[in-house]
Amino acid sequence: MRTYLGSEIRNVAVIGHAHSGKTTLIAALLHAAKMTSTQGRVADGTAATAYDEEEVARGTTMQNAVAFAEWQGVKVNLVDTPGFHMFSHEARSAMLPVEAALVLVNAQCGVEAVTERVWSYAAEYNLPRIVVLNQMDSPRAGGGQGLSALMEDLHERWGRTCVPVQLPITGPEGFTGVVDLVTMQAFFYQPGGQGAGKIGEVPSGMLASARAAHEALVELVAEGKDELMEEFFEQGTIPEQHLITALHEAIREDRIFPVLFTSGQTNVATDHLLDFLKVYAPTATERAAIAVSDPVVETADVMQSVAVSGANGSSNGHGGDFGVEKETSMSNGLEHSESRHLSGIDTGIVLRAVTDSEPAALFVYKTMADPFTGRVSFFKVVSGVVRTDAVVENYTRKGQERLSHLSVMQGRKAVEVAELHAGDLGAVAKLRETFTGDTLGQKGAEIRVESVPRPEASMTYAIEPKTRADEDKLAGALHKVMEEDQMVRFFRDAETNEFLVAGAGQQHIEAIVARLKRRYHTEVTLKSPKVPYRETIRGKAEAQGRHKKQSGGHGQYGDCKIRLEPLPRGAGFQFGNEIFGGSIPRQYVPAVEKGILETALRGFLAGYPVVDFKATVYDGSYHDVDSNELSFKVAGRMAFRKAMEQARPCLLEPVMRVEIEAPEEFAGALMGDLNGRRGRVQGMNARGKTTVIEAEVPMAEMLSYGATLTSLTQGRGSFRMEMKHYDVVPPAVAEKILASAKRVVVEDEE
Structure with a gap:
C-alpha cells in the first residue's frame, strides 16, 4: 500500500452502546471502500474487527480493534470499541490515538446509557463528535415515530448543536438513501449491495423539508463567525464551497455535532459516510499539539524525586481489591506510573x-x-x-x-x-x-505521552487450577492476558491463600477464564472469593496463662498475666509491657507477645484474625531453671484464649464503598435492592438522565452483584467499588457465619 502523509489521514474511534452496529458498520465501510471482497459478518466471525474467538462466541466486542479504509486519496483509520458497560474502559482508551469520534446511535432505541458515557469520554479529550444514526433499515427506527423523535432525543441529551447534515430517504422499500444538505443532492442505494450510491435529484416529497433543514444547518454554521453571518444576511445563504470549509472548522472546533444516517447491515449510505469523513473530519495533523x-531535572535531583514519590505512596498497590494489600510481582512492569517514579526523573x-x-x-x-x-x-x-x-x-x-x-x-x-x-x-x-x-x-529527544488512567477493577473472583499442569501454566497465561487488558488484576490473598483475579465484572472475568482455556490451554475453576472477615473484642478482660511441664531433667515453666483492651477500628494490634520488679525476665517478654500474636492470627470465634486490640502483660512468674522462651510463648497463648472468653469477642466484615451508575428510571429498584443487601445509601446525584448512587455495602452482599445489576437495569447500569472499612457483623448474620465455620472444621476433622 502507498504511504500517507498526516494531512491524508483520518483517525476515527467508532463508539456507542452495545448492539448499535459498530462492528457491522466498519465491515460495511471496508466493503464500500473495496478493502474486502465481501461484507464481513459478526455472526460468523468474518467481520474484520471481530476476530477474537471469545467476542465471536459471545456476540459482543470486548476489546478495541483497528482497521483502515483507503478512500479517494485518504486513509481512514477506524478503531472499533466495545459498547457493553463492563468494557467501557476500552472505549475510553481509544480516545487517545484518534482525532474524531463516530458516535453510533441505534435508530431503534435512541441514546442509551453507554452512548452517554462514551460521549463524555470524547468530550474529556476534546474530540470532535460525528453522530451516526445507524440501523435506519429497521421499521422501528425512531421508536416508530420517525426522524423527529430521534432528533428530539439528541437535542435533549446533547443540545441543539446536534444538527442533521443529511436527511434519510425512506419508503415502501425501507431505507434507500440520503439527501446531502450541503450539496442538496440525493444519494440512492440498493440495500444489500456494494455500498455505492447513485446521485440523483432530491425526491419531490422531501424538497420542502430538505430546504428547511439546509437553512437550519447554514444558520447554525454561520453562528459565531461574523464574516459568515454577513454573507448569510447579504445572500440569504452561504455558497457551497464556503459552507464546506466553515462546516469543517465548526466540527473541528466542537461547535457543531453533525448527524448522519446509515445502515451497516444493508450497506446503505456508507460510501457517503466515507466521503463525509474525508472532507469534514479533522486530519491527523490538524490536531492541536x-x-x-x-x-x-538533573541527575542530582533523582534520589529526592524518588524519596518524595515513595513518601506519598506512589506505588500502585490495590488495597481496594477485597482487602488484599499487595499484588504479586506478576505485573512485571505493567504499573506504568510506578515505573515512571522509579526512573527517578x-x-x-x-x-x-x-x-x-x-x-x-x-x-x-x-x-x-x-x-x-x-x-x-x-x-x-x-x-x-x-x-x-x-x-x-x-x-x-x-x-x-x-x-x-x-x-x-x-x-x-x-x-x-x-x-x-x-x-x-x-x-x-x-x-x-x-x-x-x-x-x-529517537534517542536524545525524550518525551512521554501520558496514557489514559488505569481503571480500577470492581469485582474479584477466586480461581483454582484444575490440574498441576494448569497450575504451572497459569501465571504465564494470565501475564499475557494482563498485557492485553489493563483492567485485569491477578494476585494471591495472603490470608486465604487463594489466587484472585479481578476485572470489570462477572462477564469480563468469565471471558478471561474462557480465553485462558481456549487460547492458552489452561483450565481453572471460578468461584466467589472468601470474604476476609476479622474478629475483635468489645470489652476489657484479664487472664492468667500458666504453662508447667515436668518430665524429668529440665522442665518447662512460664507464667504471665495479660490484659486485653479494644482499640479503635483500623488500629490493628498493640503490645504493652507493664512488668515491674522482674516478675518476668526481660528476655521472655517478647515470647509472650509472639504467643499472643500467633494465636490472634488463628482467631478465636471462627478462625479469622483478631484485630484492633491491645494486649498488655503486667505480671507473672518464672523458674530459674525451667523457664525459657517456648514456655512463655505457650503461656501467652493460654492467657490470650482465656481473656478472649471474657472480652466480648465479635466478628467484623469488610464494608465496600460502592458507586452505581444507571438511568434514572431504575433508581427505585436499585435503592430497594441495596436495602436488602444491608447497604447504607450515602447520597444520590443526577448526571443528565443518569443517576449515581453512592452507598456503603458489606462485601459479602456484593460478590454476585454484577449479574443482579445487569438484570435490574437491562444491562444499562455499571458499578465500581473499593474497600472502605471494617464494621461489626449483625448478630443474626454472625450466627450463620459461625455455624458455617464450625461445619468446615468438622468436615476437615472427619
Whole structure:
C-alpha cells in the first residue's frame, strides 16, 4: 500500500452502546471502500474487527480493534470499541490515538446509557463528535415515530448543536438513501449491495423539508463567525464551497455535532459516510499539539524525586481489591506510573506538534497477545517519520527496540509498510520490553505521552487450577492476558491463600477464564472469593496463662498475666509491657507477645484474625531453671484464649464503598435492592438522565452483584467499588457465619 502523509489521514474511534452496529458498520465501510471482497459478518466471525474467538462466541466486542479504509486519496483509520458497560474502559482508551469520534446511535432505541458515557469520554479529550444514526433499515427506527423523535432525543441529551447534515430517504422499500444538505443532492442505494450510491435529484416529497433543514444547518454554521453571518444576511445563504470549509472548522472546533444516517447491515449510505469523513473530519495533523512530559531535572535531583514519590505512596498497590494489600510481582512492569517514579526523573509539560519535522516518537496505546505472532504493539506516531527496522529508545523503560516489520492492522491481519508519518496508526510485533502506555522514539529527544488512567477493577473472583499442569501454566497465561487488558488484576490473598483475579465484572472475568482455556490451554475453576472477615473484642478482660511441664531433667515453666483492651477500628494490634520488679525476665517478654500474636492470627470465634486490640502483660512468674522462651510463648497463648472468653469477642466484615451508575428510571429498584443487601445509601446525584448512587455495602452482599445489576437495569447500569472499612457483623448474620465455620472444621476433622 502507498504511504500517507498526516494531512491524508483520518483517525476515527467508532463508539456507542452495545448492539448499535459498530462492528457491522466498519465491515460495511471496508466493503464500500473495496478493502474486502465481501461484507464481513459478526455472526460468523468474518467481520474484520471481530476476530477474537471469545467476542465471536459471545456476540459482543470486548476489546478495541483497528482497521483502515483507503478512500479517494485518504486513509481512514477506524478503531472499533466495545459498547457493553463492563468494557467501557476500552472505549475510553481509544480516545487517545484518534482525532474524531463516530458516535453510533441505534435508530431503534435512541441514546442509551453507554452512548452517554462514551460521549463524555470524547468530550474529556476534546474530540470532535460525528453522530451516526445507524440501523435506519429497521421499521422501528425512531421508536416508530420517525426522524423527529430521534432528533428530539439528541437535542435533549446533547443540545441543539446536534444538527442533521443529511436527511434519510425512506419508503415502501425501507431505507434507500440520503439527501446531502450541503450539496442538496440525493444519494440512492440498493440495500444489500456494494455500498455505492447513485446521485440523483432530491425526491419531490422531501424538497420542502430538505430546504428547511439546509437553512437550519447554514444558520447554525454561520453562528459565531461574523464574516459568515454577513454573507448569510447579504445572500440569504452561504455558497457551497464556503459552507464546506466553515462546516469543517465548526466540527473541528466542537461547535457543531453533525448527524448522519446509515445502515451497516444493508450497506446503505456508507460510501457517503466515507466521503463525509474525508472532507469534514479533522486530519491527523490538524490536531492541536499534544501535551507531553519532558525531563527537566538533573541527575542530582533523582534520589529526592524518588524519596518524595515513595513518601506519598506512589506505588500502585490495590488495597481496594477485597482487602488484599499487595499484588504479586506478576505485573512485571505493567504499573506504568510506578515505573515512571522509579526512573527517578521529574518531568515538566511541553507541547509536541504532530508533524514530520519533529523528532520521531510513538505512543503504544494497545497490546494484543497473538498466539502465533506473539505480542503485537499498536501505536500512534506522535511526531516525525517512523521507518521499518528503525532502532528506537523506550523512554519509559530505558531500553532499545527494533521496529522490525512495521505494519498497519486490518483487524488481525498485518499489512507491512515501509514507513509511517506523524499522526498515523501502526503496529509492530515482538518488541521485547514494551507495554501499553510506553513512549518510544529517537534517542536524545525524550518525551512521554501520558496514557489514559488505569481503571480500577470492581469485582474479584477466586480461581483454582484444575490440574498441576494448569497450575504451572497459569501465571504465564494470565501475564499475557494482563498485557492485553489493563483492567485485569491477578494476585494471591495472603490470608486465604487463594489466587484472585479481578476485572470489570462477572462477564469480563468469565471471558478471561474462557480465553485462558481456549487460547492458552489452561483450565481453572471460578468461584466467589472468601470474604476476609476479622474478629475483635468489645470489652476489657484479664487472664492468667500458666504453662508447667515436668518430665524429668529440665522442665518447662512460664507464667504471665495479660490484659486485653479494644482499640479503635483500623488500629490493628498493640503490645504493652507493664512488668515491674522482674516478675518476668526481660528476655521472655517478647515470647509472650509472639504467643499472643500467633494465636490472634488463628482467631478465636471462627478462625479469622483478631484485630484492633491491645494486649498488655503486667505480671507473672518464672523458674530459674525451667523457664525459657517456648514456655512463655505457650503461656501467652493460654492467657490470650482465656481473656478472649471474657472480652466480648465479635466478628467484623469488610464494608465496600460502592458507586452505581444507571438511568434514572431504575433508581427505585436499585435503592430497594441495596436495602436488602444491608447497604447504607450515602447520597444520590443526577448526571443528565443518569443517576449515581453512592452507598456503603458489606462485601459479602456484593460478590454476585454484577449479574443482579445487569438484570435490574437491562444491562444499562455499571458499578465500581473499593474497600472502605471494617464494621461489626449483625448478630443474626454472625450466627450463620459461625455455624458455617464450625461445619468446615468438622468436615476437615472427619
